[in-house]
Amino acid sequence: MSETNRQPLAPPKHAGESWLTGVAQALPLVFGYVPVGFAFGVLAQKAGLSTANTLLLSLIVYAGSSQLIAVGLFAAAAPAASIILTTFVVNLRHLLMSAALAPYFKHWRKPEQAAFAFELTDETFAIHSNRFAELDQSAAPPRGPTFALNLTAHVTWICATALGIVAGQLVTDVRPLALDYALPAMFIGLLMFQLKSRVHVVVALLTGMLAVALLLAGLEQWHVLAAAVIGATLGVGIEVWISKRSR
Amino acid sequence: MDQQTITLTIVGMAIVTFGPRLLPIWLLASKSLPPPVVTWLHYIPVAVLSALLLPSLVVRDERIDLGFDNLYFWAALPALLVASKTRSFFGTVVTGMAVVAAARFLLSG
Numbered sequence: 001m002s003e004t005n006r007q008p009l010a011p012p013k014h015a016g017e018s019w020l021t022g023v024a025q026a027l028p029l030v031f032g033y034v035p036v037g038f039a040f041g042v043l044a045q046k047a048g049l050s051t052a053n054t055l056l057l058s059l060i061v062y063a064g065s066s067q068l069i070a071v072g073l074f075a076a077a078a079p080a081a082s083i084i085l086t087t088f089v090v091n092l093r094h095l096l097m098s099a100a101l102a103p104y105f106k107h108w109r110k111p112e113q114a115a116f117a118f119e120l121t122d123e124t125f126a127i128h129s130n131r132f133a134e135l136d137q138s139a140a141p142p143r144g145p146t147f148a149l150n151l152t153a154h155v156t157w158i159c160a161t162a163l164g165i166v167a168g169q170l171v172t173d174v175r176p177l178a179l180d181y182a183l184p185a186m187f188i189g190l191l192m193f194q195l196k197s198r199v200h201v202v203v204a205l206l207t208g209m210l211a212v213a214l215l216l217a218g219l220e221q222w223h224v225l226a227a228a229v230i231g232a233t234l235g236v237g238i239e240v241w242i243s244k245r246s247r
Numbered sequence: 248m249d250q251q252t253i254t255l256t257i258v259g260m261a262i263v264t265f266g267p268r269l270l271p272i273w274l275l276a277s278k279s280l281p282p283p284v285v286t287w288l289h290y291i292p293v294a295v296l297s298a299l300l301l302p303s304l305v306v307r308d309e310r311i312d313l314g315f316d317n318l319y320f321w322a323a324l325p326a327l328l329v330a331s332k333t334r335s336f337f338g339t340v341v342t343g344m345a346v347v348a349a350a351r352f353l354l355s356g
Contacts, residue, residue, distance in 0.1 A: 028336040050250045053257060060261035070260060077248060080256040088263035093295060095267040100291040102275035113276060117269040122299060129292040176355075178348035184303050184319060185326050185343030191296040192330035192339070200293050207294040208301030212311065215302045227298040228291060235290035236283060 022148030025131065029123045030156045032186035035179030036064055037157045041164020043068065047075035051165055058161040062154060063121060064183075066090040089221040096228055097125040104132045107140035119150035126190040199238050207231025316354070322346040 037058065044054040049071065057067050066087045073083045097120060105113050127149065132141055195201050211227035219226060248256075280288070304320045305311050313320055326343035329335065 028340065031337070031340055049253060053250055053253045056254065056257050057260075061257060061264050063264055066260070066264065074248065074253060074256075080248070080252060080259065083256055084259040084263055087260040088267075091264045092267050094264070095271055096291050096295055098268050098271035099275055100288045102272045103280065103285065103288070105272055105276040108276070110273060113272045114269055117272050118265060120268045122295070126292065126296060176348065176351060178344040178351065181319065181322060181344050181347040182340060184300065184323070185340040186336075187296060187300040187303075188323055188326045188343060189330050189336045189339035191293070191300055192327065193334070193336075194293040194296060200290070203290055204293050204297040208297040211298035212302050212306055215306055216309065216311070223302065224295065224298045228294040231294035231298065232287050232290035235294070236287050239286060 019144040019148035022145030022150075023152045025127060025145070026124075026149045026152035026156075028186065028189070029127060029153050032123060032182045033064075033153060033156045034160045034163075035177075035182045037160025038164040038167070039179065040064065040067055040071070041161040041166075042168040043164075044071050044161075045165055045168040047071045049074060054165055055158065055161060058158045061087070062119065062157060063087075063091050063094075064157075086221065093122075093225045093228065094120060094125075096225065096232075097122075097129075101125070101128060101132065104135065104141050108143075112143065116146065116150065119154050121153065123186065123190070124150055124153050126187075126194070130190075130193060199235055199242070202238060203231050203235040206234055318347045318350050322350070 040058070041054060044057070044067075045051075049057075057070070061067055061070075069090060070083055070087060073086065098117060101120075105116070108116070128141075128146070131146075131149075135141060191204060195204060207227050207230070210230060211223045214223035214226055304323050305313065305317075307317055307319075315321065322343050325346055326339050329342045330339040333339075
């Protein structure tokens, strides 16, 4: 109506890059985190952790499987050093995820990289590695949606933990609702979307079977890390082999 | 263990967890890596996810269990089918959970 409205609008500089995009991309993960965070809250209460300590675990450790393992160790009155060491070994797999995403963070400042790394989990990693793969090689990941995704996931995890603490006495068994299957089902979906080529399928199958074998061989805390290192190496090997054969 | 010792233990857990999350990004982000390493890193997502997933589906009580009462494994099949046919994340999760819930209901009845 007014003249100002007729000025040509600058095209939106970052179309589809608002922080809301990140929140939306975190939604499937929210779905998976609620039941697991909830279960963690319930179990931590039953193991005798204070409310503050239970929330602290979800706030500053923020790694589901190691939190659940630690609760078991706290309940069994394991020494602090062995709890910390177990946590270290269980969470060492993040080395690989951090390394895999590192090339995308060239243009981020160190404190921003640290803030991102603090909230890197199996699940956010799976989603980010899909998101970043669609970026231009030279483009830095947009900060807004990237942090929005991480924060949504982290806040969900903390809220679900709080819910478990509050409702812990009411729920005795989550199994009839199959809530314990939310996370495996989520990984099935995330893994399927990673299978971009036949080599990926082969790597997935071999790595999975290797992880099973290492677990059964007694490498309980190491099997994920060891299998992933060997599996990714096999992938490179197969690629080299294929390119040599087709030459 | 008293709550204060637990708090200190949790701080220790946080430090050893943050280190491996942070250091590769900090040390590698500004380096240009040799192509084979880049290729290797491209296979890390699929390798990590399958290494996390498959043992949780087929291993029970420290052995491979594909019996019909291992719902984790059998529910994975329709979930995989939905994931590959629909590419729908929600559909995959809901299918997996619904199959497990339904099977538990039927088995307990």
